[in-house]
Every structure is written in C-alpha cells, then in structure tokens.
Amino acid sequence: MTNDSLGGGANTRYFDSMPNVMNTLLLEGVLPLHAGFVREVALESWVFWPIMVSFVALSSMLLMNMLVGVLVEVVSAIASTEREGITVMSLATDLRASMANLNIDAECPLTRDEIETTICDSDVALIVGQAGSDIVTLADMMHVVFDDLADEQGNISFSDFVETVLSLRGTNPAKVKDVKAQLRAIKVAIKETEVAIRGAVFDEVEEIRKELHHFTKEYREEHQDDEKNALESDE
Numbered sequence: 001m002t003n004d005s006l007g008g009g010a011n012t013r014y015f016d017s018m019p020n021v022m023n024t025l026l027l028e029g030v031l032p033l034h035a036g037f038v039r040e041v042a043l044e045s046w047v048f049w050p051i052m053v054s055f056v057a058l059s060s061m062l063l064m065n066m067l068v069g070v071l072v073e074v075v076s077a078i079a080s081t082e083r084e085g086i087t088v089m090s091l092a093t094d095l096r097a098s099m100a101n102l103n104i105d106a107e108c109p110l111t112r113d114e115i116e117t118t119i120c121d122s123d124v125a126l127i128v129g130q131a132g133s134d135i136v137t138l139a140d141m142m143h144v145v146f147d148d149l150a151d152e153q154g155n156i157s158f159s160d161f162v163e164t165v166l167s168l169r170g171t172n173p174a175k176v177k178d179v180k181a182q183l184r185a186i187k188v189a190i191k192e193t194e195v196a197i198r199g200a201v202f203d204e205v206e207e208i209r210k211e212l213h214h215f216t217k218e219y220r221e222e223h224q225d226d227e228k229n230a231l232e233s234d235e
Helices: 008-014 018-030 032-044 048-101 111-121 120-129 134-151 158-166 176-234
Strands: none
Touching: 008 120, 018 032, 018 048, 032 048, 048 111, 048 120, 048 158, 111 120, 120 134, 134 158, 134 176
16 A cells, blocks of 8 residues: 555555554444444543444344344244145145035035034045144034034034134144133033933933832732732631
8 A cells, every 4th residue: 555545644544554454444344333433432542442342343243133033033924924824725725625525515604514524534534634633633622613603503614614623733832712622622521421421320220210110010919929829728
C-alpha cells in the first residue's frame, strides 16, 4: 500500500500499521455499526478493545443463532403441517375408495352399521394401520364416538370418522379430552360388564328357583303317595 494509492489522510488514519489495518478491516468491514463505539472506548485503554470486540462478536453470533433457531422452527412447523395435510388427504381418499367398494356413500351421514361394516373390511384395516392407528382400538371406541359426535338421527359424518381415525394414532400426544374419552370408554365397559354379570346371575338364580320348585313338587307328590299308602294299609 502506498500514499499515492490510498491518499495520505486515509493511509495515516486507517492503514499506517499492520495492527491498525487489521483493526480497520475488522471494525469497518465486519462490524461497521459498532466501529465508532469500539474506537471511542478503546481510546481510554487498549484493554477495553478486546473486551468490546468479544462482546459485540458474541452478541452478534447469539442473535444470529437465535434467528437460525426461529427459522428452523418455522420450517419444521410448516413441514409438519404439510405432512399432516398429505396424510389426511391420503387417508380420506383411500377410505372413500374402500367405502365405495362396500356400496357405502361417504357423502351421506354414516350409520353405526355402516361404520361397523367399514371397520370390519380388511382393506380398511390395512389403511387405518398405515395411518398409524389401531383398528381394534377404533372398533372399541366407536360407541364413544357416536355418543359425542352423532347427530339427532344417530349418524356421524365422513369427516368425523376420518378425524377419529387420525386422533387414535399412537404418535399423537395425550390430551385431556383423550383421558376423558378413555374414562368414558372404561365406564361403558364396566356398565356392559355389570349388565352381563347381572344377567348371568339372574339366569342362574332363575334356574336354581326352577329346580327347587321342581324338587319341592316331587317331594310333595312322594309324601302324598306315602300318606295314601299308609292310610290304605291301616284300613
């Protein structure tokens, strides 16, 4: 570098020595927004220069990493949303095709019998499994679904059915509504078991009552016959 190429004032101010050249390139080239502040502080003592440069550099890197993290989160959320949309579209398309093969119109409200017929189909079971849901759990939860989502006629829409399938995926995080649905399912299962046990006990008691009645009737008939024989023998 020469005075003719840079000019005498610029050469003396910024490039008079190698440390000054490095300082100029760092502050004016890399950190131009903070160059004036760092120079003013460094005039008090050279010790402040590395401290301020380190602070500015670390702050810039921290902000840059925060922005990168935000961008990564945004991209990840967008990608997750897109994947979810593709999954929903694929599941709905496959279910519509399978229901069409079963002569079930997906555009009309679905009855409980139509849902049960759909769930029992092997192709539907494969589609539901590929979506990450358990077909057995879906079958067990259908009474809860109809209790919550059924209209006045006791039917549900195709979108509700698809949403139910997606909500039963094993990768979904557990929510309060899932716990409530599980509790309702447990209550229904307990109630059904209670009704079945009561029916079985009632049948057993009724059978025992009939046997006791039959035994009592036979005993009375035999006792009457014995009395008649005794009277005839006395005469």
